[in-house]
Amino acid sequence: MTTASAKKQLFLNYKGGTGKTSISSAYGYCLAVMGKRVLMVDLDAQAHLTTCLDQEGARRQDKSLYSVMVKGDNVADIIIPTSLPLLKLIPSSLSLSALEVPLFKMHLREFRLRQVLKDVEKDYDFIIIDSAPSINLLGLNAILASDEILIPLLADFLSFHGLKILMETLASIETDFRFYLGKIHIFLNRFNPQYPICGECKEAVHKFYPEYALQTVINESHEIIDASSMGQSVFEAYPDSAVAADIKNLVYEVNSKNFDDMVKNFGELVKNP
């Protein structure tokens, strides 16, 4: 099934190390394996998503998201292919760290990314955006460009406190820009049921943010870390792992309404993408 325009999903958390990049890369890969046309957008100047998808060479190319957003270059020119035919990438580079200053002087600076993605959204079913762990103008662009926000949360107290700040920030963005954000999905990452704090955190999330908390949790595992170090997706390196199943569940739960026609024999597709 093809949609009229892509659903834009943003992995967002202002706290670092919560699993935005590793999960978003696996999430996008999973969608592409399921037959969806996916565009991944790396908004982190450290370009870890680009590295995860084994496209490190793209970090040094002349054209980047910087030139598209500031100079008005064509976005289609900076999209690069990956190991999967349906999975494309807008890579990041260190130039993104300098984007803030010219962006600040521009008209409609908060909506530049939205405008940029509009040019290509007809060509994809999903656009997955991996944001940087910082509160800045590019992050605001990403929030205003997305239809849904996925918040990976570590099951500890400080992450829960960071979630409070994030939710209040999103609420103020809604008030300031006078519009309603799309859906918000909060899910726990690196969940270890043996640690009491993980259980307590999960309980608190479901109690205080019941409308946004997902049932799916990404269990703590070494496979996802290993896969990123190999420049592979967890579905390539460890297709039968528990974490791969968790991510698959995440994909199903987030997109449950749109996935009636989703591929049934997912396992075979992973083996023969």
Next chain:
Amino acid sequence: MKKKFESNVATEIPKTKLHEPELPWKLTEEEVGQIGSKDDDFRAAIAGSSPLKTRAPFLILLVMTIFGITTYLISSAVMENEKMRTSVAKKNSELSLVQMNLMKAVAEKEAVNKNSAQLEKKVSDLTAQKQLFASVIESLTKKGEDIDAAPATPILAMTPAGNTAAPAAQTPETNAAAPASQTGPN
């Protein structure tokens, strides 16, 4: 530990589209589907048939519009023409009136000229008469002075016999009759 979680919950959370007010005119998926299927039915129905059948109201409306516009243009042209004709007739009547006045004025001018010529002639006649009278008066005055200056001789002795009637013929009464016969009927 639980208390710490409870005291660190966001005071304001985003409303998101979950709480977006439902718009009264918002179409459901089913309704959109129905509209789409109706469109498909219509497309299937009109495929291959002539436009006159499928779009008759549109064509009738188009013809009526063209007819209306044409009628309006023709009637406005006719009205304009009529107006112009009326205006030309009015101007013609004004012109003939002016011409008549002009002719009248010319006739009046001729009459005045004629009258003035007659008056001038009368004036010249009167002037001539005046001169004649003046010369007669002068000659009579001179004659009278001559008579006064002459010695007291008997009139009968001095005048020849045949001239006795001459002074009578030169009296002012007879002289006055002579110019009158010269002036004519004027």
